Amino acid sequence: MAPVPGFMRTIGPSAPRVAQISIPGTGYHRRLSMDMLAVHAQSKGDFPALICGDSVLTWADYIARRNSLANALLEEGLKPGETLVQYLHNSIESALVMAASGELKTTNTPVNHRLMPKEVAYIVSNSDAACVVTEPEFLPVFEEIRGDCPNVRIWIVIGDAASCPEWALPFDDLTGSTDPVSLPEDAPEEGLAMIYTSGTTGKPKGARRGGIASPAQAMAWIQGFGLTSDDVHLAAGPLYHSAPMAFFSLAQVLGNTSVIMPKFREEEALSLIERHKVNSTFMAPTLVKRILQLGPDVIARHDLSSLKSLIVAGAPCPQKVKEDVMSLIGPVLYEFYGSTELGINTILKPEDSIRKPGSCGQASGVEIKLLDEDGKEVPTGEPGELFVKRNPMTFNEYYKNESATADAARDDWVTVGDVAYVDADGFYFICDRKIDMIISGGVNIYPAEIEDALHRHPEVKDVAVFGIPDEEWGESVHAAVQLIEGSILDEDSLIAWAREQIAGYKVPRSVSFHAEFPRDVAGKLIKRQLRAPFWEGHESQIV
Incomplete structure (x- = not known):
C-alpha cells in the first residue's frame, strides 16, 4: 500500500507527539502524529488552513489560537472528559472551538441550531454539558432555557463583546498560552464527539x-x-x-x-x-x-x-x-x-x-x-x-x-x-x-426503490414514499411529491406513469402534492413529519 501523495512528507523526528503505526499484512509502516494540526503548523505555517468569506487563518495562527483557547478553557475550569456544547453557525470560530475541544480531551457536542428552545434544553441537560459556546443570534434561546441547564458552569458568546450578557464570557477575551495544553495525568487519551440523532420516536439520543x-x-x-x-x-x-x-x-x-x-x-x-x-x-x-x-x-x-x-x-x-x-x-x-x-x-x-x-x-x-x-x-x-x-x-x-x-x-x-x-x-x-419498510398484504416493500423510480419523472422535483393505514392490506404505498414549478401533473397521471416503471404491488395507491417538504438545515428530508398525519388516531403507528 503506497502512502497517500504528500500525506507523510511532513512527519519526521521533530514532529510533536509522534507515534509509530503499522497496518498488518501490508508492509506499511510510517510515523503518524497524534497531533496532526501541530505537524501541519510546523511544516506549512504560512499556508492557509481555514478560509471563511474574506477571513483567512494560516496553519501557524490556527495552532496558536487553538492552544490559546484550550488553555483559557482549562483556566476557566473546564476539565478533560467534560462535555462542551457548540450552538454555532459554521465559521472559523466554530472550527477553533472544535479543535480546542479535541486538544482539551472534552466531549465535543455540536447542536442543530434550528431546534426549538425546549429541544436545546433537553440536549444541554441530557449531555451534562459543563460549557456552552454560542453567538449573539442565539442568545434569546439561552436566555429562555439557562435555568433548565444547571450543569453548565461556563457560557461563552462569540462576537462583539458588547452583545455578551453578564452571565457569559466574550470569546475574544479567552486568551491563554499558545503552548500545547498541559493536561492532568488522569485526562482521557482522546477527546470524544457526541451527536444527538433525531429519533423517530421519543427524545433524541446522544451517540457518543x-x-x-x-x-x-x-x-x-x-x-x-x-x-x-x-x-x-x-x-x-x-x-x-x-x-x-x-x-x-x-x-x-x-x-x-x-x-x-x-x-x-x-x-x-x-x-x-x-x-x-x-x-x-x-x-x-x-x-x-x-x-x-x-x-x-x-x-x-x-x-x-x-x-x-x-x-x-x-x-x-x-x-x-x-x-x-x-x-x-x-x-x-x-x-x-x-x-x-x-x-x-x-x-x-x-x-x-x-x-x-x-x-x-x-x-x-x-x-x-x-x-x-x-x-x-x-x-x-x-x-x-x-x-x-x-x-x-x-x-x-x-x-x-x-x-x-x-x-x-x-x-x-x-x-x-x-x-x-x-x-x-x-x-x-x-x-x-x-x-420505514412497508408491509402490504404480507409483502415487504422498500420505499427507496419506488422513490428512485419516481424521481425519473421529468416533472417530479422530489418525492418521499411511505406506508399509510389500509384496512384491507394493513398498509398501502403512498407517495408525497413536490412538482417542478409550473407542472400540472395530477395523481392519476403519475400513478399511470409509475405502472410502466415498477412492479404493480410497488406502485403508489395514493399521492399527495406538497409545495415544500419538511427538512433540517442540511436539507435532509424529515419523512416522519409527512407520514404522521396519516397515522393520527391509530394505536399502532409506523413512524
Whole structure:
C-alpha cells in the first residue's frame, strides 16, 4: 500500500507527539502524529488552513489560537472528559472551538441550531454539558432555557463583546498560552464527539464516539475517496451533522486548506469551488439536487475542473442525480453508506455509479454482515438487517441510554436498523430503514426503490414514499411529491406513469402534492413529519 501523495512528507523526528503505526499484512509502516494540526503548523505555517468569506487563518495562527483557547478553557475550569456544547453557525470560530475541544480531551457536542428552545434544553441537560459556546443570534434561546441547564458552569458568546450578557464570557477575551495544553495525568487519551440523532420516536439520543480511526480505516477512506494532502476542501454542510464534520476533520488531518460556508447557497458553492480551486466536498443529495436545478447554463458559467471528489450520503441519492452530475460536472461523484453510529462503511466510486445503479458501494475498512430476524446471515441477493463489527469509528454508546445501546447491538456487531442486500460482486444496496419498510398484504416493500423510480419523472422535483393505514392490506404505498414549478401533473397521471416503471404491488395507491417538504438545515428530508398525519388516531403507528 503506497502512502497517500504528500500525506507523510511532513512527519519526521521533530514532529510533536509522534507515534509509530503499522497496518498488518501490508508492509506499511510510517510515523503518524497524534497531533496532526501541530505537524501541519510546523511544516506549512504560512499556508492557509481555514478560509471563511474574506477571513483567512494560516496553519501557524490556527495552532496558536487553538492552544490559546484550550488553555483559557482549562483556566476557566473546564476539565478533560467534560462535555462542551457548540450552538454555532459554521465559521472559523466554530472550527477553533472544535479543535480546542479535541486538544482539551472534552466531549465535543455540536447542536442543530434550528431546534426549538425546549429541544436545546433537553440536549444541554441530557449531555451534562459543563460549557456552552454560542453567538449573539442565539442568545434569546439561552436566555429562555439557562435555568433548565444547571450543569453548565461556563457560557461563552462569540462576537462583539458588547452583545455578551453578564452571565457569559466574550470569546475574544479567552486568551491563554499558545503552548500545547498541559493536561492532568488522569485526562482521557482522546477527546470524544457526541451527536444527538433525531429519533423517530421519543427524545433524541446522544451517540457518543471516539474520534480516531484506525490507520487501515483512514487509508481506506483517503484512497477510496481519491483524497490527497494537497487538496482544498469545501465545508458546505452544517458542521453539527456527523458527515460534514467527519470530512472537515479528515481534511484537517490531511493538512488541506478548508473553505467554510456559514450557510449553503447553491451558486455561491459553485463560485467558491472555482475561486479556491476546491478539490473535495461533502454534500447531502438534496444540496447536489439544488445545484443541478440551477440548470446547465448556470453550471457551465463556473470552472469546476478542480473538483475531483463530490461525496454524498445521508439519504439515498437518486440515480438520475448521479447521471446528471456525470453529464454536467464530470466523473466526480462518490457515495457512501454510513451513519453517526456506524461511521463510514461502504464507498461507491464514480466508475461504479452507472454500472451498479442503486448501490452504495463495497465495504471499506470495516466488516459487514446482513442478518435475518433470527440473527443468521442471509444469502447473497437477499435483504437482511445491516450490522457492522465494532471498530474505532463505531459509536461507544447512546449516552445514558443503556436500553437503546443494547437494542442496537448483537454481540460485537452494531446496527441502526437499515435493510440491505449484497450482490455477487460485493456491492451493497440499501433497501430502506427497517423502520420505514412497508408491509402490504404480507409483502415487504422498500420505499427507496419506488422513490428512485419516481424521481425519473421529468416533472417530479422530489418525492418521499411511505406506508399509510389500509384496512384491507394493513398498509398501502403512498407517495408525497413536490412538482417542478409550473407542472400540472395530477395523481392519476403519475400513478399511470409509475405502472410502466415498477412492479404493480410497488406502485403508489395514493399521492399527495406538497409545495415544500419538511427538512433540517442540511436539507435532509424529515419523512416522519409527512407520514404522521396519516397515522393520527391509530394505536399502532409506523413512524
